[in-house]
Amino acid sequence: MIDPYEILGVSREADAAAIKSAYRRRAKSAHPDAGGDVDLFGKIKTAYEILNDPVRRKVFDDTGYDPELADTKDLQGLVILETLVNEMILDEREPGSFDPVASMRRKLTDRVVNARFHILEMERHRARIRNHIDRIGRKPETDVLGRMLKARCETIQDAIGKAQSEIETIEQAYGMLDGYSYEIEAIEVKDAAE
Template identity: 50%
Template sequence: MTDPYEILGVDRDADEAKVKAAYRRVAKVAHPDSGGDTEAFDILQKAYGLLLDPVRRKVYDDTGYDVEFADAAELQALVLIEKLVTDAVLDERAPGSFDPVAVMQDSLSEELRKARFSKSELERHASRIGLHLERLEKQSGRDVLAHMFRARIEAISKAVAETEAKIKAAERAADMLAGYVYDVDPPPLPEAAVANIEWVETSRNRSTG
């Protein structure tokens, strides 16, 4: 994600007045009427709007992401993580008894495995259809079969593109979850071990009594 502070050329602790002054300064040059690029000016306006909104700015400062400023892969990654967070919240196990971040990471790994396998299978199907097309020839008249084979290849190509987007989003989500450490409680001792400790303590008390 592009840094809105860098776009406006202000420090992260810049107040509203400094943000507005920086926007006016940059906008004079970046505005399309002054020869600036339309797309770049649009990004400038988005950065300005983000930094003027205290809620969005706080979220960005805390997470490094903003819904309106993120690219498609980041948005899909955030949606994936939101679903994983919902699953963690609904998990009835006691906090500390398991690592929810590890569960999320495992879920993403499984999603990636499935998506990569699906992409491989789709590409294999498309290749096989292409080989059929190479051998297919219509002597005369309308070539219905070739049209249908090509339509299948086109549909598969779209499915591959969608799957690639899922893979990219899952990889981005995995990057977002990297580096977290969750403090898990040590597992409880088996009953036999507890009984043995109690027996040792009882024997010790008797010997010292």
């Protein structure tokens, strides 16, 4: 993901005129017709489009991502983090008395563990169905039971795929928390002997 402010060389508080001026200045020197770099010119153009669109700029300012350029997994990870941020905001405990970042990490870890357990359960269930398929005698004309059991296996396989995709998304959200820490206030413990 690019940082449009950095590419255009403007501050986050820059107004539309400053952004347009910076874009023209940078685009002029980077334009391929003037011997500039095609990739850099594309990035400059994209940066201008992001900052020139109030909605895209606000989303970028709030999240660090542009919905039109971000990877789908990043956007899905942001949705998960948004839910956790809402929980943090609604937590009634005093800020500094607990670590919301660690709490987010624990919740994400719990979700991954639950999803993996669910996959194991589905795989076990699918194996039992396959065992039934192997043991059931087939009717020569139509194999109604065989088709029904195979359809169940396919449905389970689809559910396993969705659960694996969910794990990847949760892991993406977890990775977005890398580098964050939270300062907890030291609580003085009074000596019980006093």
